[in-house]
Amino acid sequence: MKNSIKYCVAGVLSLLLFRGCLEPQTVENENAPYTMDIVSPKSGDSIVVGRNFITYSAEDNPNGGGFSQFEVFLNGLSHKVFAVSADSGSPKLYFDVDSSQTIGSKLSIFVTAYNRTGGYKTSEPVSGLVVKENTNPPNAPDSLIAPYITPTSILLVWVDNATNETGYEIYRSVNNNSNYSLLTTRPSNTISYADNTVSTNFNYFYKVRAINKYGASSFSNEVGISSGSSTSTSDTPSEVKGEVLGATQIKISWKLSSNSSLNGFEIQRRQSSTDNWTAIAYLPNTAREYLDNNLTASQAYSYRIVAIYSTKKTFSSIITVTTAYKDIPAPTNFSASYNAAEGHILLTWTNNSNQENGTYIERRDVANEFTVIAITQQGASSFQDPVFSQLNQSGITYQYRIRQLTTESFFTPYSNTESVIIPFTRPVAPKNFTMSELTEGERFLLNWTYQAGAYDYFEIYVREGDSPNYQVYTTSSMSYTLQGLEKTKIYGVKVRAVKGGYGGDYTSELTTPLLKPVNLVATLSYFITSPLVTLNWTNRAPNASYIEIERRNVGDINYSRIKTVGLTGPYQDSTVSVQSDYEYRIRVIRTVPPLATSGYSNISRIVIP
Structure with missing residues (x-):
């Protein structure tokens, strides 16, 4: 049975995800979802400043593994991403119209649905959506x-x-x-x-x-x-830590060994031991950190974490942290982009202080906490994360943020957080594919280069003539000796990379050369008084189309083609002159698929007195 979804959703989806699931010579993703249709709004409808829900219908391919996420695009730009876990059911999709948007202006949207094999399907765009004042009752909590x-x-x-x-x-x-x-x-x-x-x-x-x-x-x-249930001290938040991020911000983090039946967390704070605890935030059960902002410089703050269960609450130990006496500006303009050609994520930012001692790069995927993955040198403003080649993690979303250790021994506040999707794409085609003849017509050395990210191995596809059937060989190196071929046959050869069981784009197909003619002999005779050169040869390529004859004057560098003739000789050249010295060579050409040429024959020289 096909997986299908029909519902009204409130969310947006992230970045274009593509994975080619190919059979040989196939470029279409066979596991792409069947449909992704926006039911409402329709082109020309009115939308409001604030949140606008999308009703949609999506049907996955039976081999797609179910939907993994949906991405909403607003005016052609990625607006929101909604991940779909295996047990979360259908997500709500929506888009938000900013209050700065002019009433009466027009917007457009479309939605891309992704499944768990990397396949995707994009809806038709909905355009001409007219922004109006929001006179609706609010959306329900x-x-x-x-x-x-x-x-x-x-x-x-x-x-x-x-x-x-x-x-x-x-x-x-x-x-x-x-x-x-x-x-x-x-x-x-x-x-x-x-x-x-x-x-x-x-x-x-x-x-x-x-x-x-x-x-x-x-x-x-x-x-x-x-009411009246008893409480317990089990399942208590532990390893509570506080980090100073300048004069106005503190980062609180904690661990919890179990979250079964956990509803969420309450963050409590007080400024002195005689103050009452105040709840400053409520967080979901997946949270393991909290950034407390708008604090006072050089002020001590105490914190504790409350784990909230359906019938109890548990309290962490208390930590006290003192803010710094001043703020040092955080890095700004932080951006992250995936470089598919080189297989890494490029992070760039602007440094705003000469009081930093290095930038701390933190990364997480959607299921884990932020972790420091690198510390740059002082003054650095970019970093390349080779996450694709190191972790082989394609088809996954990563989030990045950075902060800097200052010369005052505390951290700056965090930068903005950036998300990047590494699309599951087919490997690109190898480059610089060449074929060199080792043994005439029988053995060939194949070479190529490949620098675009990780690969598991290469496949060499070989077919006889223009047959649709290929024989496949594999190698882990960028060189392969093709042998055991029949001299009198023509073979087509191409190569592709394979990663994670998915084949990439092919190189252009090279054709093995035809057997070159041999025993070329030029003899001189005269017709009355005019010289006549007669050429004879042995043709070894019966599947060729014609013979190409070339000639040059001895001492010249380049040959000129003087005639194309049938495969068997002789051929008489009457365009020669007395008191001349000529060299001849020939080769065979095939003009029907598969196209092919031979190498040149031996050179035959003739002197005309």
């Missing part, structure tokens, strides 16, 4: 969870999907999820609320909606929890 905090407090956390809300209404039901009443209204951009009015041994149900002057969104999902 979702992913509402209600982790238990204390016997008299329940924390609600949700995802804010709205861009034009003025607030959030939180509704609660006690012991019966059909009788809800308004509990409280919170400001715009709120993503959590602690209900401190609960009692033990009751069941509580919650739902949330966004509101603005044009109305209310639909409700989020409903969640329920029983």
